[in-house]
Amino acid sequence: MATEPILAALDIAPVRRRHGLVRSGVLSGYWSLAKPEVNFLIAVTAAAGFWMGAPASFAHFPWTSLLHTLIGTVLVASGAATLNQLIELRFDAQMRRTARRPLVSRRIGRAHALWFGISLSVVGAIYLAVTTNALASLLSILTLLSYLLLYTPMKRTTPFCTLIGALPGATPPLIGWAAACGRLEGNAWVLFAIVFLWQFPHFMAIAWMYREDYARAGYVVLPAGRSKDTFVAWQTLLPSLALLAMDLVPAIRGESGIVYFAGALVLGGVFLCYSARFAFQMSTVSARRMLFASILYLPVLFAFLALDKT
Numbered sequence: 001m002a003t004e005p006i007l008a009a010l011d012i013a014p015v016r017r018r019h020g021l022v023r024s025g026v027l028s029g030y031w032s033l034a035k036p037e038v039n040f041l042i043a044v045t046a047a048a049g050f051w052m053g054a055p056a057s058f059a060h061f062p063w064t065s066l067l068h069t070l071i072g073t074v075l076v077a078s079g080a081a082t083l084n085q086l087i088e089l090r091f092d093a094q095m096r097r098t099a100r101r102p103l104v105s106r107r108i109g110r111a112h113a114l115w116f117g118i119s120l121s122v123v124g125a126i127y128l129a130v131t132t133n134a135l136a137s138l139l140s141i142l143t144l145l146s147y148l149l150l151y152t153p154m155k156r157t158t159p160f161c162t163l164i165g166a167l168p169g170a171t172p173p174l175i176g177w178a179a180a181c182g183r184l185e186g187n188a189w190v191l192f193a194i195v196f197l198w199q200f201p202h203f204m205a206i207a208w209m210y211r212e213d214y215a216r217a218g219y220v221v222l223p224a225g226r227s228k229d230t231f232v233a234w235q236t237l238l239p240s241l242a243l244l245a246m247d248l249v250p251a252i253r254g255e256s257g258i259v260y261f262a263g264a265l266v267l268g269g270v271f272l273c274y275s276a277r278f279a280f281q282m283s284t285v286s287a288r289r290m291l292f293a294s295i296l297y298l299p300v301l302f303a304f305l306a307l308d309k310t
Helices: 004-033 036-053 063-087 110-131 134-154 161-169 172-181 186-209 211-216 227-247 258-280 284-307
Strands: none
Touching (some): 004 110, 036 172, 036 284, 063 134, 134 172, 172 186, 186 227, 186 284, 258 284
16 A cells, blocks of 8 residues: 555654664763763873973974874773773662763663773773883873772772872873873973872862762761861862972973963962862862862863973
């Protein structure tokens, strides 16, 4: 009959739409597994390390090598984020803030996530070795292993896990620097120290905001009892003070000029004010402001550093 093709099309259309929605949901799930919001800051810090470590002038800057460095670094970071969520799956299921993650909501299967995470990590490390050098690749592998094998399990045993987690969290500038010149110099460790110190106030704001969620899932990111607020205050204030001093080191060492010095001084002072407000007046509002300030702080600081490189 003439109407049969029309009826068949009407029957197939909803099926195609459902398949399209499922495909879109799966792709968004894999995208979420990679944690793109975290990868943005990782890419910024790796780019800063490469920019400061590259000996070439702006006219002869190796833009292609920078792109290769960012691709490889982000691939490894995405693999680490995926494997981390796989390891912590049953704990994430107990937290409100992570209940909608792809593995918890079963948008992505565990076997698929495992191969996705391993593939990204291996491909990223090999990509860095082939397109940049072995040192950058080795640093990415050490970062991956220390994040998964040290920091991830320590979150369930001691509130000092932030100290351990801040070490792999601060390696992207080293990866960038190593990719640019094949070795690590003193100024590379200055960038490492800046990112290392920055992580303490950044994570303390997150840990305090979601303290009940973390406790429900059995994470020991903060001490129990009355010492919790004191712990958060010191872990916020002292690193912020040290960060303000460390921010000025590139200018003192002659790696940047007066523009960076002034910018770092203002940024560090403002960041310290947010840290102090959060430390002395702990509330959801002050924690959110602290977190927002920390997210803006690092890209802006490194932008000043890049623009005023001497």
